[in-house]
Amino acid sequence: MYRYDEFDFAFVKQRVDEFREQIERRLAGELTEEQFKPLRLMNGLYLQLHAYMLRVAIPYGTLSSCQMRRLAWIARTYDRGYGHFTTRQNIQYNWPRLQDVPKILEALAEVGMHAIQTSGNCIRNVTSDPFAGVAADEIEDPRVYAEILRQWSTLHPEFSFLPRKFKIAITGSPHDRAAIRVHDIGLRMLRDESGAPGFEVVVGGGQGRTPVIGETIRKFLPSQHLISYLEAILRTYNLLGRRDNLYKSRIKILVKQVGIEEFRRQVEQEWEAIRDGWQLDLPDAEVTRIADYFAPPRYEPQEAIDLSFATAQRQDPAFAQWVRCNTFAHRQAGYAIAVISLKPEGGIPGDATAGQMERVADLADRYGFGEIRVTHEQNLVLPDLRKADLPALWQALVEADLAVPNVGLITDMIACPGLDYCNLANARSIPVAQRIGQRFADRALAEELGPITLNISGCINACGHHHVANIGLLGVDKKGREFYQITLGGRADEEAAIGDIVGPAFSYDEVVDAVESVVTTYRGQRQQGETFLQTYRRVGIKPFKETLYGTG
Amino acid sequence: MQSHVMTANGLADGAVVYLHASGRWVRDLQQAVVADTAEGCAKLEALAEEAVRKRLVIGHYLFAVSLNESGPQPIVQRERIRAAGPTVGTDLPAGRQDAEV
Numbered sequence: 240m241y242r243y244d245e246f247d248f249a250f251v252k253q254r255v256d257e258f259r260e261q262i263e264r265r266l267a268g269e270l271t272e273e274q275f276k277p278l279r280l281m282n283g284l285y286l287q288l289h290a291y292m293l294r295v296a297i298p299y300g301t302l303s304s305c306q307m308r309r310l311a312w313i314a315r316t317y318d319r320g321y322g323h324f325t326t327r328q329n330i331q332y333n334w335p336r337l338q339d340v341p342k343i344l345e346a347l348a349e350v351g352m353h354a355i356q357t358s359g360n361c362i363r364n365v366t367s368d369p370f371a372g373v374a375a376d377e378i379e380d381p382r383v384y385a386e387i388l389r390q391w392s393t394l395h396p397e398f399s400f401l402p403r404k405f406k407i408a409i410t411g412s413p414h415d416r417a418a419i420r421v422h423d424i425g426l427r428m429l430r431d432e433s434g435a436p437g438f439e440v441v442v443g444g445g446q447g448r449t450p451v452i453g454e455t456i457r458k459f460l461p462s463q464h465l466i467s468y469l470e471a472i473l474r475t476y477n478l479l480g481r482r483d484n485l486y487k488s489r490i491k492i493l494v495k496q497v498g499i500e501e502f503r504r505q506v507e508q509e510w511e512a513i514r515d516g517w518q519l520d521l522p523d524a525e526v527t528r529i530a531d532y533f534a535p536p537r538y539e540p541q542e543a544i545d546l547s548f549a550t551a552q553r554q555d556p557a558f559a560q561w562v563r564c565n566t567f568a569h570r571q572a573g574y575a576i577a578v579i580s581l582k583p584e585g586g587i588p589g590d591a592t593a594g595q596m597e598r599v600a601d602l603a604d605r606y607g608f609g610e611i612r613v614t615h616e617q618n619l620v621l622p623d624l625r626k627a628d629l630p631a632l633w634q635a636l637v638e639a640d641l642a643v644p645n646v647g648l649i650t651d652m653i654a655c656p657g658l659d660y661c662n663l664a665n666a667r668s669i670p671v672a673q674r675i676g677q678r679f680a681d682r683a684l685a686e687e688l689g690p691i692t693l694n695i696s697g698c699i700n701a702c703g704h705h706h707v708a709n710i711g712l713l714g715v716d717k718k719g720r721e722f723y724q725i726t727l728g729g730r731a732d733e734e735a736a737i738g739d740i741v742g743p744a745f746s747y748d749e750v751v752d753a754v755e756s757v758v759t760t761y762r763g764q765r766q767q768g769e770t771f772l773q774t775y776r777r778v779g780i781k782p783f784k785e786t787l788y789g790t791g
Numbered sequence: 792m793q794s795h796v797m798t799a800n801g802l803a804d805g806a807v808v809y810l811h812a813s814g815r816w817v818r819d820l821q822q823a824v825v826a827d828t829a830e831g832c833a834k835l836e837a838l839a840e841e842a843v844r845k846r847l848v849i850g851h852y853l854f855a856v857s858l859n860e861s862g863p864q865p866i867v868q869r870e871r872i873r874a875a876g877p878t879v880g881t882d883l884p885a886g887r888q889d890a891e892v
Contacts, residue, residue, distance in 0.1 A: 265846075266803070272849045286850060288873050290805040336804045587879055658869060659877035666868075669879045719867040 240301050240610060241386045241532045243351040251348040254355060258282045259341035266338065281361075282344070283354025287662050290334045294357040295347060299367035299385040299409075300328030300613040304600035307611050309350045311596035317343050322596065324581060324589040326653060326704055327406075328366050328613040329357060333660055355393065360401045362392035362473075366408045368416045369614040370576055372533055373622045375568035378428045379436050381411035383530045384465060387521065391466050398473050402480035403488035405473070406445075409438075413733065418615060420444045420453045420735035421707055423490045424472060427733075429459060437461045442472060442502070443494030446701035450737045451491040454499045456506060462526075467519035471510035475502070536608040536623060541573020551630040558633050561644040564686065566629065575626050579619040579636060580643040580651060584680045585673050588654040589617030598639040606632050615704075616653055618646065649691040649758070650676045653704050657697030657714060658721070664697035666714025666721035666747070671695055674751045679758075688758065691771045692730070695723075707731035709771050710757055711738045712750065723750040727757065727783060728775045739780050742788050753787060760786045793855045796823040796863050797835040798873070799848035807873045808848060814838055816848060820874040821862035826853070 243251070258278070265275040279285075283294040295310070302310075310330055314322045317339045318332040325331055335343060347353055356363055365385045372380040388407060392398065398405070409426040410417040419425025425441035438460045444453025460468050476490045479497070494502050513519065552559040567576040579599060582588050591599070603611050603621055606628045612620035624632060636642035645651045652675060655661065657668030672695055679685050696703035697714040705711030711726035723745050726738030745753040760783050765774045775783075797810035808816040809823035817823065826832045832853055839851035854870050856863035865871045872878060 268846050272802075272843070286800060286805055288869070289807055289876065290800075338803060585880075658872055659879050667872075667878060669877075673879065716868075721868060 240303060240382075241298070241529070247351065248348070251351075251353050251355075252345075254282075254353065255341060255344045255348050258344060262337060262341060277359070280358040281355070282340075283357035284335075284337075284340055285358065285662070287333070287656075287660050288658075289660065291337055291340070292660070293332045293335045293340060293343060293354060294325070295330050295332070295352060295354045296357050296364045297329050297352075297613050298389050299365055299371065299382050300369050300615070301371075301382060302611045302613065303350075304603045304609040304611065306350045306352055307596050307600040307603070309346060309352070311593040311600070313343050313346055314596065315593040321590050321592045323587070323656065324591065324613050324617050324619070326615045326617065326655070326702060327357075327364055328369070328615055329364055330613070331656075333656075358404075359399075360403050360405075361399050362388075362395065362401075362405045362407065365389055365392070366406070366417055366422075366615060368410045368412055369578075369612040369620045370416060370567065370622065371411060371612075372535065373569050373571070373574075373576055374412050374414075374416075375570045376414055377412045377570065378430060379411050380530075380533050381409045381417075381426070381428055382533050383526065384426070384438075384462065385409050386529050386532070387465070387526070388469070391469075398477065401473070401477055402482045403485070403490075405476075405490070407469075415731075415733040415735070416614075418704070418707065418731040418735070420733075421446050421450070421704075421731060422453065424469065425453050426465075428462075431459055431461070435461060438465065440468065440472075443491040443499070444735075445489055445491040446704060446706045447489070448486060448699040448701075449489075449491065450701065450706040451495065452735050452737065453491070454494065456499065456503050463521045463523075464514065466521060467514045467517065468506075468510055470517075470519055471506045471513060474509050474513075475506050479505070535571075538571045538574060538623075539625070541571075541625060541627065545573065545626045548626045548629060555630075557644070558630060560682065560686065561633055561636075561642055562629065564644040564648065565642075565646045566624075569623070571623075573626055575624050575629060577621045577624055577629070577632065578614065578646045579621065579641050580645050581618050581641075582645055582651050582672075582676065583640060583643050584650070584676050586676065587669050588652050588672050591619070595639055595641055598635070598641065602632060602635055616651060618651070644682060645685055647690045647692075648685045649679050649688055649693050649710075650685055651692075652676070653692075653694040653708070655695070655697050655703035657695070657703075661697060661702075663700055664714065665699075665716035666697050666723065668695040668697040668703055668712075668714060671712060671714075671723065671747070671750060675754055678751050678755060688762070689770045691758075693754070704731065705729075706737050707735060708738060709775070710754060712754075713744075715744055717744070721747040723747070723753075725750075725753060725757065725787075727780060728772065730772060741780060741783055756786050757783055792827050792829065794825045794827045794858055794863065795832050795835070795853040796820065796825055796856050797839050797851060797853055798823075798870075799839060799842070799851035802846050802849050810835055810838060810842075816842065820865070823863055825856065825858065825863050 408422040411428040440457040441453035654668040654672040658664040694708035696705040729738030812824040
């Protein structure tokens with residue numbers, strides 16, 4: 240993975256020193272809150288319902304074990320002993336004190352981390368496939384380009400005050416695990432006829448109050464032009480994007496207003512103007528230099544079929560279920576990818592205690608190559624595991640309460656912090672997730688239901704990705720009471736779709752029963768071997784409406 | 792007129808605080824001063840603005856409460872959660888050892 244050089248360390252340290260001074264000036268009264276707020280937001284520090292919240296960037300969701308241990312130490316030393324992994328592959332601390340923030344940032348800087356651009360109207364942390372570099376279906380490791388984009392976008396002077404925040408996601412695989420079609424810019428790696436790598440460039444996707452599936456602005460962009468083309472998109476947006484209306488300021492609104500054809504024309508025109516003269520193309524040597532950081536580790540040749548692994552699955556059904564649900568195909572024979580679910584029954588989606596973080600770091604060192612990933616579904620990943628080590632790894636995860644076999648199942652919910660923590664929320668998300676987790680605690684039943692994504696947002700900003708869930712819940716406020724609107728049929732992958740609103744919202748007390756009713760309807764309508772989405776696409780929304788509302 | 796309480800967050804720690812009759816800021820909603828006239832609300836507003844100038848609190852505002860024998864009770868869920876802490880079960884609010892800012 241990428242390691243800071245002297246310049247990176249000096250830059251981040253300088254930034255910590257700058258923010259420390261700004262905090263001191265705020266506490267001394269030299270800065271008003273109005274003056275200080277944009278400065279703290281640029282450093283990832285929000286004020287939420289109960290306390291400040293610090294959002295720390297985890298570039299494209301990749302962490303070293305050393306960095307994870309530092310996150311655990313910060314949780315224990317300056318917070319309440321846990322952290323919350325987010326849908327942007329970041330981590331949030333819910334309870335830091337203002338005067339401790341410089342010390343936290345200093346501790347992060349020592350391990351090559353920071354909180355820069357985790358807020359504000361700038362290019363946010365670039366997200367990527369959590370299986371990047373190890374997925375069996377991958378063309379190339381997208382983190383090479385994610386890192387190049389990180390360096391390009393960090394404190395980019397022209398793009399530090401965009402009309403609104405800007406999110407980029409990148410995948411190197413045909414199967415989209417990074418939800419690229421609901422990002423401001425989505426990049427999907429392809430090869431041209433000659434085998435050279437490039438990207439399909441998708442623009443104008445997003446969730447929030449106006450959910451939009453992004454449109455393809457360029458079917459194939461040779462990879463060496465990545466920076467110049469993105470520069471052209473950002474310049475066009477920066478110039479034309481609305482700044483007079485917060486709700487119409489994202490690039491998706493601009494693309495909808497001018498149309499993809501006209502937007503493409505303007506971007507291409509800008510690109511023509513800057514492409515050759517600005518020397519923005521990526522030199523091969525620089526791409527190679529960055530790619531070297533992501534070179535595969537030294538895998539040991541493994542037996543194609545590991546008998547001990549197969550035997551362990553036969554002997555222990557619980558282990559076998561975890562293998563079925565939580566492990567995925569690795570590009571290297573004899574190796575596997577394991578997802579560590581942060582969705583225990585009745586737990587808080589995405590939360591990990593300091594002890595759990597340390598355990599995961601230890602396991603990454605012991606059984607992997609010291610690398611960990613964060614998924615946008617709020618889970619963790621150990622990307623490089625010998626299949627022969629999986630029984631021992633699983634046993635260690637069981638002991639740490641980290642072996643829930645529910646990845647991709649109904650209880651693997653995305654949930655935003657909601658009204659329990661967030662200043663913007665209208666309704667709680669986490670307790671609803673906890674109750675759904677308890678309702679579907681029967682692991683055999685959850686597996687029998689097959690893949691179902693169930694996502695919960697506590698307000699229309701849609702941080703919980705409810706629009707692109709198979710079953711989405713959106714919290715709304717009705718005269719001071721929490722209600723939840725249900726959407727069905729959304730998905731976030733390469734066939735991304737926005738869910739359909741099924742009908743009037745359900746109260747906090749009713750919503751879990753309503754979810755169960757949706758599941759019961761699915762089971763009643765399901766043909767053998769169908770997933771929830773397949774059934775929904777075949778039968779449509781009507782049977783679900785009928786069981787929920789008794790109408791057609 | 793609907794009864795109101797003045798709330799804010801502490802500048803140093805971001806904690807939820809309420810204005811007390813003495814002009815101090817306390818963590819316990821039950822100890823908050825209640826205004827039920829426009830003049831009373833204006834007075835709380837002035838005290839809060841003074842506290843902002845003194846860098847004690849940020850983000851102050853008045854919110855509606857009902858009254859019962861134990862004191863002011865929030866009407867909307869947001870204020871109930873601010874007063875009592877997250878409802879998620881495993882992340883209880885901080886102890887009352889530092890009850891004032």
